[in-house]
Amino acid sequence: MMPAHSRPTSKDVAAAAGVSQSTVSMVLSGKWPGRVSEATAQNVRDAAQRLGYRPNPAARNLRLGRTRTIMLVVPAITAPFFAAVYTGAAKVAVENGFSLVVFPWPLEADGPFSGPQEAIDGMLASSMGENSLAGMRRPVPLVMVDSDPEGPAPTVNFDVAGAIGDIVAHLRGLGHTRIGHLAADINVWTFRSRALRLAEQVPELVTGRAAISIAAGFETALRLLSSPDRPTALVCDDDTLAAGAHKAARHLGLDVPGDVSITGFDDLYLAEALELTTVRLPAERMGELAMAHLMDVLEGRPAEPALLPAELVLRRSTGAPGRR
Amino acid sequence: MMPAHSRPTSKDVAAAAGVSQSTVSMVLSGKWPGRVSEATAQNVRDAAQRLGYRPNPAARNLRLGRTRTIMLVVPAITAPFFAAVYTGAAKVAVENGFSLVVFPWPLEADGPFSGPQEAIDGMLASSMGENSLAGMRRPVPLVMVDSDPEGPAPTVNFDVAGAIGDIVAHLRGLGHTRIGHLAADINVWTFRSRALRLAEQVPELVTGRAAISIAAGFETALRLLSSPDRPTALVCDDDTLAAGAHKAARHLGLDVPGDVSITGFDDLYLAEALELTTVRLPAERMGELAMAHLMDVLEGRPAEPALLPAELVLRRSTGAPGRR
């Protein structure tokens, strides 16, 4: 007989089904075929259903020495990209009975990672530098998002080379011959990779660096756009930087896109409001896939690195150069 | 002797300190005074320190019938306001040894709440309607953010009346006599409350409703600004709506702020990019305070409802009417 106001346990299910606790466990964990008869199994499932049985995670964790907890390491959950990664990852985690905790690890923290590594079963990381990764004490299962595919862990990335190729093709198609790069001043793979691809395809590239903020983007863009042979198009590593560039153009009395075209990355609300041409990153999908991969790794299933396409969204911030 | 590669347990600490497991537990949980001698206590603490002992949460949870898990119920973690609430709440949760899981509950879901209510020790909710709250099956400790202070749970709010008062004073000071309200078309307390306060202070108020998106804000603002005696200032419930209004003004050839002033709520990147006058909401601080309150409730400590000031940030989207 189970107490009035508490949840049923596997013992209650066993009593209701007229079998032992072990049998309940076997059946409900799906390891019964060949060990329990079909009739008994059905019996157990019915009883569990009827009582509304749900296994106690604390007991299972204690027994198995696992926590069913995944840690997501991102610079800041308030950045929309990482919030979207979180959303996708949390969805898949919950579906698999895992919980997801966020550990903030600022981009600037380039030293060895020093977050808690006990009490978690696996880790999802985004935008983590090599030096930080070196801080991992024990080999905790790890999947990385938007990170070096040559690195130590499987990755889920968007197609950086493809996205840069699309931007350059778009700008070249409009007739641009002087392209500038407003680069994020952060030493992580994704930005290094964007710079590399861009340099490969744009021999005349001029580059300015800025921290990721509207104010910093504004300052650096001001400088880039004040030079005598100023670029006619500015490829920005981020919508926030693009917003800064947009403001700088207005400040200099330059028309967008008549005098200067501007592109961003992310597709934030910002991009919609300023009508920025930008690369829409599949952040939520990356989170989902990364967590699915981690689940595969934890189950010992093979996991292939994933590469998702990113769509170039055309808006009013790009056009033919010298239009006015 | 503890195994080479596993974490030390309270048994190991007991052995190292030459006492029993019970004594270790007493000391480390801080319930020892009057039951264990100071010398023994110090001895235990030293041993725990030396071995790097950290209690196994699964075992503690199983024993105590708790989960040390808090559920945060918000419409979407991708919205910067809720992401910031999460950040603040998670910080305080971690400091207290709790983990925080997010359960998405869309604003449109006006029916009784049907998320998991077992396996959590407490709940933090934001922007949840009365009908949803009615779905709570058992009296799980609850603290609400940005919600009706007359409601069933303690709240942590920003000062809506004060913020609306600041906006109106600012606009009146500039000389505006026809003020419009671009209202969020969502039936939750915070927006009802903003509308109410605004109506109290602005007799001539005209109101248009829109879903929270740039596109919907654009459409509704277009309508409001096309009327013969159009408002000279538009108070928007949200920066996203304000961005839509900004776009609508540009579309109609109206100067901002010369022909129409615009204010928002939140202070998103968007607001900085468009140079919007807006109310900066203390979202992260609200998350921190709400979680601290929940910790108080769980410990049986008294918890006062909190009301935080919100700052009106003046930018270029507001000015004297009829300037051009």
Next chain:
DNA sequence: CTGAAAGCGCTTACAG
């Protein structure tokens, strides 16, 4: 094909 028993690591009555 099924069950009885042990044990994961903690906390707390209970005994002394």
Next chain:
DNA sequence: CTGAAAGCGCTTACAG
């Protein structure tokens, strides 16, 4: 002031 023991709810050898 301190310890031995029970038990939270699971899973998994082991026995039959």
